[in-house]
């Protein structure tokens with residue numbers, strides 16, 4: 001008997017929630033809505049690198065854009081690239097780096113699509129000098145469920161342009177986009193890694209840094225004098241000209257789901273201790289390739305399996321400057337007291353450049369992002385407490401990383417949501433949107 005072919009699996013990066021999804025692959029920019037059977041509700045998706053449910057939809061159809069993966073045009077004089085929305089940042093780097101160009105902004109993984117980067121208006125290590133991804137996207141095409149197609153830019157259909165950047169895929173399908181690349185002389189980064197002993201030390205180092213790219217790993221398990229210690233990393237593109245080669249493919253992969261006991265407070269404490277101590281001197285400088293600098297996690301494929309089948313949640317908040325220091329400390333203390341631990345905690349200062357997206361996450365202040373294994377009885381109450389603290393501190397959470405904020409919290413973080421809802425395509429929705437607007 002012929003075995004039944006399995007339906008395609010589509011999960012978000014945190015592997016929670018697990019929803020039954022129907023995936024419809026798109027290969028051509030004119031395929032939707034003409035070539036589809038017009039399901040009642042749809043959502044365009046890319047690589048599923050969002051952590052929670054912003055890229056999920058139950059009972060509808062996910063329009064997978066990965067087949068729309070063509071580079072369309074490149075202006076060598078200016079660095080303006082036009083490509084289909086399913087092109088990944090990895091593909092762009094493979095094309096651009098050997099020609100002396102780089103992404104204007106990149107998140108901590110290159111395995112995301114241009115459509116996904118626009119829809120979440122992603123930010124990177126250079127937010128304080130470059131803003132977020134949408135600041136470098138002059139134009140794109142948006143297709144709505146009624147079949148209409150519109151070019152969106154700051155001058156043409158500006159309302160739809162601002163609503164779609166950071167619009168979580170809810171305004172329609174982006175078919176192609178233009179991205180302004182930046183020139184580089186070399187694929188190397190001149191970097192400095194500086195150990196810091198606590199949040200004040202972090203702020204002092206960060207305040208005196210003049211580097212284009214900055215972020216810090218922070219130890220959120222150790223207590224006492226080691227509390228909130230970490231390693232600050234800063235880097236600039238090297239100006240030394242050198243042949244620009246393409247990157248090798250990653251060789252390491254996590255082949256199976258780790259058992260849930262493998263990641264516990266003790267194993268994470270050991271990891272944090274070793275990570276902090278691997279750098280012997282307070283300050284280390286050198287030159288490294290952009291791959292380990294921007295994408296250290298991409299060197300291990302499927303690393304999300306180390307959290308086991310149940311998956312994990314990410315918490316990412318930004319706290320404005322007026323409460324930044326004390327707010328971040330209070331949040332770190334609350335996490336430490338909960339008994340939950342994270343070995344991937346990142347701290348970064350966000351700059352003043354306004355995002356062009358109506359619903360974009362970035363705002364000036366300090367952002368903290370950390371992964372926590374899913375143990376429903378502990379993790380959900382903790383995340384609710386952290387969301388409430390974020391609200392009290394005048395901050396907000398990042399929908400691209402979220403799987404459990406309440407509708408009330410979402411609407412207080414993004415009071416402009418009703419203004420945004422006017423631009424939502426009636427056929428486009430997501431599990432995230434349904435969740436945070438259900439009780440509105």
Ligand SMILES: Cc1cc2nc3c(=O)[nH]c(=O)nc-3n(C[C@H](O)[C@H](O)[C@H](O)COP(=O)(O)OP(=O)(O)OC[C@H]3O[C@@H](n4cnc5c(N)ncnc54)[C@H](O)[C@@H]3O)c2cc1C
Nearest residue numbers: 046047048049050107108113115116119122123168169174
């Ligand atoms: C290891 C890791 C590190 C990360 N680091 C960062 C970081 O530093 N900064 C940051 O900002 N984010 C970061 N992220 C999150 C990630 O960059 C975003 O979630 C990104 O949007 C994922 O893109 P994707 O192609 O996987 O899109 P998906 O996750 O598949 O979808 C994301 C959103 O985009 C919409 N969308 C996708 N394609 C289209 C389209 N063609 N038209 C309309 N809407 C579309 C979807 O509906 C959904 O709302 C990280 C994620 C991982 C796994």
